[in-house]
Amino acid sequence: MTVTGAPRTGVTLRLLDKADKEIVRLDRAVLGAFYKFQHDFRRNPDAGGFDLKQLEGHDRLWSARVNREWRALMIRLGGDDWLLVSVKHRSHVHKNLDRFNYGINHITGAIEYVDLQVVEESVLRRELTPPAAPAPAPTPATAPVPAVEPVRPGQPGQPLFAAYSDEQLADLGVAQPLIPIVRKLTTDDELLGLAEYAPRHTGEVLLRLRDGVPYDAVMEQVTAPVAVIEPDENLDTDDWQAAVDRSQTVVITDDESLQSILEEGDFGRWKIFLHPTQEKLVHRRYSGPARVGGGPGTGKTIVALHRVCHLVRHLPPGRNKPVLFTTFNRNLAADLRARLLSLGGPEVLARVDIAHVDQLATRIVSEADPGNAKRRIDDAAALREWRELLVEAGENRWSAEFLSDEWNQVILGQAVTSRSDYFTARRAGRGRSVTRAERAGIWQLAERFTQRLETKGLETHRQVAERAARLEMARKARIDRISEEREERGGLDNLHVEAGSGAWLRYRYRHIVVDEAQDLSAAHWKMLRAMAPTAPDDIFLVGDTHQRIYDNQVTLGSLGVHIRGRSSRLTLSYRTTREILRDAIRVLGDADYDDLDGGADTLAGYRSVLHGLTPSLRGARSWDEEMDLVVEQLRAWHDVPRESTAICVPTNDMVTQLADRLARRGITPTEITAEGPRGDQGVHIGTMYRFKGLEYRCLIIAGVAEGLVPRASVDAWEHTDPSRYERELHRARSLLFVAATRARDALAITWHGEPSRFLAPLLPPR
Secondary structure, eight states, X not given: OOOTTSOOSSOEEEEETTHHHHHHTSOHXXXXXXXXXXXXXXHOTTOGXXXXXXXXXXXXXXXXXXXXXXXXXXXXXXXXXXXXXXXXEGXXXXXXXXXXXXXXXXXXXXXXXXXXXXXXXXXHHTTTSOOOOOOOOOOTTOOOOOOOOOOXXXXXXXXXXXXXXXXXXXXXXXXXXXXHHHTTOOSHHHHHHHHHHSOHHHHHHHHHHHTTOOHHHHIIIIIGGGXXXXXXXXXXXXXXXXXXXTSSEEEOOSHHXXXXXHHSHHHHHHTTOOOHHHHHHHHOOOSSOEEEEEOXXXXXXXXXXXXXXXXXXXXXXXXXXOEEEEESSHHHHHHHHHHHHHHHHHHHHTTEEEEEHHHHHHHXXXXXXXXXXXXXXXXXXXXXXXXXXXXXXXXXXXXXXXXXXIIIIIIITTTOOXXXXXXXXXXXXXXXXXXXXXXXXXXXXXXXXXXXXXXXTEEEHHHHHHHHHHHHHHHHHHHHHHHHHHHHTTSOOOHHHHHHHTSOOOOSOSEEEESSGGGOOHHHHHHHHHHXXXXXXXXXXXXXXXXXXXXXXXXXXXXXXXXXXXXXXXXXXXXXXXXXXXXXXXXXXXXXXXXXXXXXXXXXXXEESOOOOOOEEEEESSHHHHHHHHHHHHHHTTTSOGGGEEEEEXXXXXXXXXXXXXXXXXXXXXXXXXXXXXXXXXXXXXXXXXXXXXXXXXXEEOOOBTBBTTBGXXXXXXXXXXXXXXXXXXXXXXXXXXXXXXXXXXXXXXXXXXXXXXXXXXXXXX
16 A cells, blocks of 8 residues: 555656757746656655646556646656656647647657647748847848759649558558658648647658658668667557657656756757767777768767767776867867766766867877977967067068968878978878979978977967877877787887886877867877877768868868768758758858768758847948847847847957947846857857857847958958868858858848848849
8 A cells, every 4th residue: 555645665767858848938927836746756756746647548558647737748658657748728638639649660669759730830830930039130131042952753733742551651551650750741831830830750750851862862861770679570559668768768767967958958958868879880880980960950979979978988997088079169168078077977087088179289299398488379370480480581473371370281281200201291272382492491491380380489370280190190100019019029018118118108089089080180180190000990970061160271181180981971950040040051152061971961961950030230331230130130029038139240340349239238248258158147258269169048249241251351362272272161151151150049130231242042033
């Protein structure tokens, strides 16, 4: 006999994927009641206050009181094992009970729950009533721009999936109760409405088919990896305990873990509910370096974080840090540290070395030269030094910009250390060809420039990276030589050699995981390649060349990082709405982007299931008037917390001026620096470069004017250095693309004078 109110043992409450999205949208008072409900239910589900009852006509679906107006719907898996699938107003619980459909998918073996009425309403109302979002300010003279879609099966007004039979859809794992609704879909908006509420696997299958992926390819790429039986076998669809282990669920063990899932946004969900495609990438064993690509918001960084945890959990016991987790800049490295601690806890963090790649290079160089007191300068300061050198030398064969790029991209980028090596160095992507005699002249100037910096006690980050690469490559050569000698001795160590070296030389890391891989230089990659042995699971990198905002173009295969055959791509954005995504992609135009290994990368199939309002586009006559537009837009978002809104601009001067304007209008500004936002309160303001890796509910991109985006100086290279001209346009487009995709719910773009040429696809014809 159970005593009412007494704590019970063995009670398990689980949360089904997508139920959390419904719960987090509840009013704060209802959400508070839900927290209390789940806490008390885990202690004793028999307490009378829950009014626990089985729904009529359902053998496993039960409801329980959350408060006077709201009830929780739960599937009873067996005994005291409960799966929470929804929280609904009591008026919606006992009507049309046939709408609640749940079962075990006969292909994936996972538990699926669908409220057919909610799905049908979402599909029917999709184009008429998009979800509530903070309303952007009016957009005069701006018309909605139709989406550019890839060629797919189906004609306008015709069913989208008429080419596939019910049996084919079921064989792909589409939830069978949804197939009649799938048959009615005629527009992409209706499809996205279905995908938002359908089980994840169903949504991914349908989106891939709609993107024109052949049926057999969807079967191979999407369904086969998660199928639990062979096609000719039968699955036990009554074994719910086995099914729960194959499902996207989480056991609620304490209030804090649930609060983390519900209140940390996408990261909170991704800590638990990895998409099967992402999970496969995380747990796969690779025979060598592997790459994961994908557009903004597809979860690349989340995959990298989970991959780090996976690698650490398969390490032998120890106190060292054999896993390196690195990225391009300091802000992102600090964010990765905080996220990894949240995801894996201090036990995982203790086995991982987290450092941004220039910090890592500095550490290597400091080990070799601890007394180095040189002052570090950036690329802009180095370019000024080049100009002064050319003036002093009376040299006019090459511009300072050309020589700076040649020095950075070829000489330092490829760790070229001698004149003869420079004669044979690859110059792919440099555009202008140079003769052997010209190379001799360039090398002589590069030597003079290096000596100039040495005399002044200066060095650049690229110089440090190049030196670190040479040091690590030399270290690797010593390790390999010792290993070869050991093999010749039948596996015995040479104690005299090892003692004389002062240390037992080993590779610094067993595994290396790289985030934002597209921004690393060739020297960085040479350094990283030398830091870990060539072995399975040695290097795992995530990145997207559409987001490359620094002039570092590399071909990984030529640097010893061979990813051919081990590249994957994520296509579904979880961050931003389809409307924002559509306009962001149009900013990129028809430019070509590489895949980090000499091939082409694409955003084909990249899309979002989130729906919202069209971005706002507004122009002003002057920067002063534009700043007033920004203030007006922020006031229109009065119901959004200020720290969830941000403004990015092209220059530091504009940051200062805009911060001053906001402060005078009673709006607190917080500048984003190289170390991150200066405070927790107020609207975040920074240059576009500062927004890499950040995310906001509402975002304004201001100053998107011709002459600023891209900057006016870029056009000077159109005829003198066409290759550099194209690269700079690529960078400017990518920078605007990155900025636009930081917005989650609402995006506003403003300019003064002439709008940027990149906005032409978003504006009506003149």
